[in-house]
Amino acid sequence: MDSIEVILQKDNITFDDFAVLLSPEAEDYLELLAMASQKITLANFGRTIQLYTPLYLANFCDNYCLYCGFNADNQIERKKLSPTELKQEARVISSSGLKHILLLTGESRQMSPVSYIVECVKVLRGYFSSISIEVYPLSQAEYRLLVEAGVDGLTIYQETYDQDTYCQVHPRGPKSDYAFRLDAPERGAKAGMRNINIGTLLGLADWRKEIFFCGQHAKYLQDKFPEIEIGVSLPRLRPHQGSYQPACLVSDKNICQIIAALRIFLPHVGITVSTRENAEFRKNLIPLGVTRMSAGSSTEVGGRIMQKNNPRGSCQFEISDHSSVSQVKAMIEEKGYQPVLKDWMVF
Amino acid sequence: MNDFLEISGEKINNRLFIGTGKFASFNLMRQVLEKTGSELCTVAVRRVDSSSKTENILDYIPRGCRIMANTSGSRNADEAVRIARLAQAAGCGNWIKVEIINDNQYLLPDNLESLKATEALAKEGFVCLVYMNPDLAMGRRLIEAGAAAIMPLGSPIGTNRGLQTRELVEIMVNSLKIPIVVDAGLGRPSDACQCMELGCAAVLVNTAIAISADPVAIAEAFNQAVQAGRKAYLAGMAEKSQSARASSPLTGFLR
Numbered sequence: 356m357d358s359i360e361v362i363l364q365k366d367n368i369t370f371d372d373f374a375v376l377l378s379p380e381a382e383d384y385l386e387l388l389a390m391a392s393q394k395i396t397l398a399n400f401g402r403t404i405q406l407y408t409p410l411y412l413a414n415f416c417d418n419y420c421l422y423c424g425f426n427a428d429n430q431i432e433r434k435k436l437s438p439t440e441l442k443q444e445a446r447v448i449s450s451s452g453l454k455h456i457l458l459l460t461g462e463s464r465q466m467s468p469v470s471y472i473v474e475c476v477k478v479l480r481g482y483f484s485s486i487s488i489e490v491y492p493l494s495q496a497e498y499r500l501l502v503e504a505g506v507d508g509l510t511i512y513q514e515t516y517d518q519d520t521y522c523q524v525h526p527r528g529p530k531s532d533y534a535f536r537l538d539a540p541e542r543g544a545k546a547g548m549r550n551i552n553i554g555t556l557l558g559l560a561d562w563r564k565e566i567f568f569c570g571q572h573a574k575y576l577q578d579k580f581p582e583i584e585i586g587v588s589l590p591r592l593r594p595h596q597g598s599y600q601p602a603c604l605v606s607d608k609n610i611c612q613i614i615a616a617l618r619i620f621l622p623h624v625g626i627t628v629s630t631r632e633n634a635e636f637r638k639n640l641i642p643l644g645v646t647r648m649s650a651g652s653s654t655e656v657g658g659r660i661m662q663k664n665n666p667r668g669s670c671q672f673e674i675s676d677h678s679s680v681s682q683v684k685a686m687i688e689e690k691g692y693q694p695v696l697k698d699w700m701v702f
Numbered sequence: 703m704n705d706f707l708e709i710s711g712e713k714i715n716n717r718l719f720i721g722t723g724k725f726a727s728f729n730l731m732r733q734v735l736e737k738t739g740s741e742l743c744t745v746a747v748r749r750v751d752s753s754s755k756t757e758n759i760l761d762y763i764p765r766g767c768r769i770m771a772n773t774s775g776s777r778n779a780d781e782a783v784r785i786a787r788l789a790q791a792a793g794c795g796n797w798i799k800v801e802i803i804n805d806n807q808y809l810l811p812d813n814l815e816s817l818k819a820t821e822a823l824a825k826e827g828f829v830c831l832v833y834m835n836p837d838l839a840m841g842r843r844l845i846e847a848g849a850a851a852i853m854p855l856g857s858p859i860g861t862n863r864g865l866q867t868r869e870l871v872e873i874m875v876n877s878l879k880i881p882i883v884v885d886a887g888l889g890r891p892s893d894a895c896q897c898m899e900l901g902c903a904a905v906l907v908n909t910a911i912a913i914s915a916d917p918v919a920i921a922e923a924f925n926q927a928v929q930a931g932r933k934a935y936l937a938g939m940a941e942k943s944q945s946a947r948a949s950s951p952l953t954g955f956l957r
Contacts, residue, residue: 397724397913398860398861398862398909398913399860400724401723401724401725401908401909401912401913402724402725402726402912402913403723403724452754452757454751484751549775577806577807578807581804581805581806581807582777582804582805582806583806584806585806623806623807623809688727691726692726693725693726693727693728695749696751696754696757697748697749697750697751697754698748698749699748699775700747700748700788702781702784702785702788
């Protein structure tokens with residue numbers, strides 16, 4: 356194994372090098388790693404941070420994920436946006452200037468079938484220039500239907516690459532099929548998605564191993580589909596309706612190491628940090644290697660237009676950064692970066 | 703000295719072209735364009751938001767600086783052609799930087815797809831400046847296809863490694879009767895100067911300026927380097943030699 360100093364001089368970082376960058380020993384070199392990460396990120400992405408926001412279409416779910424508020428056992432109010440409500444929500448988001456939207460649903464083929472998602476996409480094309488989906492894993496043909504409707508990006512997290520942990524936290528329901536989920540990004544790529552975003556839910560298992568495998572997954576996708584923009588998200592477990600507590604703690608320092616290691620290993624991969632993290636932490640992460648952030652988020656179906664008087668709650672998880680889009684933009688500008696609201700278009 | 707670059711019948715006095723993609727703000731980008739007096743900048747169509755009253759990049763381009771839309775994001779000729787048409791519809795004019803990349807790891811252009819796009823776009827009346835991997839044979843084909851200028855890369859985008867492709871670019875400069883603009887990879891003003899000394903018509907720079915701690919100052923330095931290199935090229939430079947040569951040769955008495 357090479358030392359950190361030697362690895363930082365290399366042009367091509369190997370899997371072994373990546374493991375070294377993620378090791379406990381590398382924590383002593385964190386500032387050095389962060390500086391290298393910043394330099395690479397500036398060269399490849401400039402002083403820009405691309406913004407998007409999630410839009411929850413429905414929270415019906417047939418899964419029993421221990422860590423998720425949408426767990427079928429949870430007694431939350433189940434909702435699904437009607438076309439009229441969707442337009443209202445889209446108008447509210449659109450008025451903030453955001454042009455990139457991420458559509459989410461729970462996993463219910465009965466309540467949120469692909470045909471419903473397709474209809475939603477058609478509505479949203481009138482409001483946004485880029486539409487990504489974060490829904491249950493689909494077949495290649497189904498992804499193709501969504502691409503043809505106007506979807507250009509796919510986000511799907513494996514949650515955990517550790518199969519034993521995966522079985523444990525997804526005990527029942529369609530999501531318990533590890534392999535079908537693992538192959539979903541590839542099916543999306545073959546279906547014509549222009550950008551694919553993967554991730555692991557930090558806190559379910561040993562983060563060093565999780566990020567090592569996530570990085571390998573991203574590299575595999577990048578090598579196999581060089582024409583596609585690959586991204587990695589770093590969602591950290593947040594409080595939610597239910598009793599599950601993270602099995603492994605992931606500290607702020609760990610997140611910094613993850614960003615730097617990923618960036619050095621995969622110089623051109625997008626790195627996303629969402630409003631799961633608080634505003635101050637997100638601000639500090641900007642120069643480290645982040646390229647994409649969510650803003651003005653709600654994890655509730657119709658969260659921007661519905662009355663918030665439901666005592667049972669219906670959000671997937673609690674967000675930490677409640678800043679408005681304009682506040683997030685101001686924060687990015689304060690750090691000397693440009694918030695990019697539009698970076699693609701339907702054509 | 704009446705030295706200007708002519709592309710598609712348009713006279714361009716400033717040979718520093720500037721990319722707009724990586725700046726910390728539109729205002730900073732505008733300052734750079736104003737201070738250098740750059741007369742041509744590239745704008746990614748994917749970033750143009752004509753519907754925005756405050757964040758439309760086109761509103762920040764100074765008068766006198768021509769906009770050349772680029773087809774960033776296109777992965778093949780068909781997509782590049784469609785993006786070019788969108789650019790024209792969005793008010794970016796008909797000057798297009800044909801940029802087709804289907805490799806997100808190295809961001810190297812696809813010459814064959816660029817050729818196809820140039821053929822189609824030139825027929826539609828677009829003025830095509832084509833980003834390419836330096837290659838003489840492809841340069842000739844691009845000229846036949848109707849390219850207005852050819853833009854070989856100096857080194858991969860964003861690397862700031864300078865003119866690593868010098869020998870290939872020099873062959874193109876010496877062989878092709880078309881403006882050769884080195885695009886991508888120039889990290890220092892001296893890199894830009896080197897390109898101009900070789901006889902390149904212009905250089906296009908973004909990363910080295912946009913991510914500098916002082917973008918305006920480094921842009922001015924690039925501008926001066928481009929001017930110095932151009933002046934040296936026009937003046938003609940002494941040949942390099944491995945051995946010392948006396949300034950008064952032995953046969954001087956024969957004069």
